[in-house]
Amino acid sequence: MGLFDDFSQFLEARLDEFLRNNPHLELQALEEKLRDQEQETRRLMADLRLKEKQLQEEILITAQEIQRWHIRIEKAKAGGRMDLAEPAQAHEAALLREGNQKWGQMEMLKERLKQTETLQQKIQTRRQEVQTELTQAQAARAAQTEQRWAVNGWNQSTSYIHNSADPLEQQFSRWEAQEELEQMRRKMGK
Template structure:
């Protein structure tokens, strides 16, 4: 397990270093994460709205049932049937308790909907901020590219791309060999 932990930490460190040296990729990853969280908040909001609608329908039905049994209580009392009136009062009381529980659940669901809406707004705002930062980085990169292009055209200097530069390949190979040597050294401890 120690080997896997070392390798895992090694890759996490390399990923962090890579993202630190490529901020546009880090911002892109954050934007994607925010977008996923936003979709989750929207999904939660839809589910809660559906639950609220169901609770409200149940409450409406319970209110009708309470009204029905209240009329039955009055009917039985007028008819002198105390036994039926008592049973109808018990049914009415049970429905009132159920209605109160549903009312509490409805209030809790409404609160959760408001919280999910607030979260959604925060996520959308944060995503806009990240997008603005990405646009800012892109603009800065475009300016840098324009400067480099104009400098190259005036000097005639054309740096070779890193993919075909033999010196760059040697450095990459050396760095990779060094990382492997360090991993082997850690595994040997």
């Protein structure tokens, strides 16, 4: 296991060094990570909203049940049926506790949704900042590459022109020398 750990640390160190030497790649990796986190928070928010809607429906159903049992209790009391009214009151109390629990769950869910929305906004803002940095880094890299090309192209063309081993250069030199000789002969012949 020690060899694997050493190799793993070695690879991580090389990766960190590579990313430091290529900051645009590090920014791309960060932007991708932020995009994944943003998608994950959106999925979480959708899930929380769905759970919130389900809880609201359950609370509504529980409230309707409480109302139904409250009417039954009143009816049983009015009819002198305490044997039905007392168990109905216990059932109504259990429904109230259940409704309160669901209400508490919904409040916690709303708070969690609010926190997730805040997190999603922070992630989105950070992602936009990273995208801006990445665009700037890519533009700087493109300018640097273009400048390198221009310098290398200039150097190559300069060395190309002065290269005496170039066949085209040799042909022109011979032709120009022959022309000069012809002009000198004509001048001397006059």
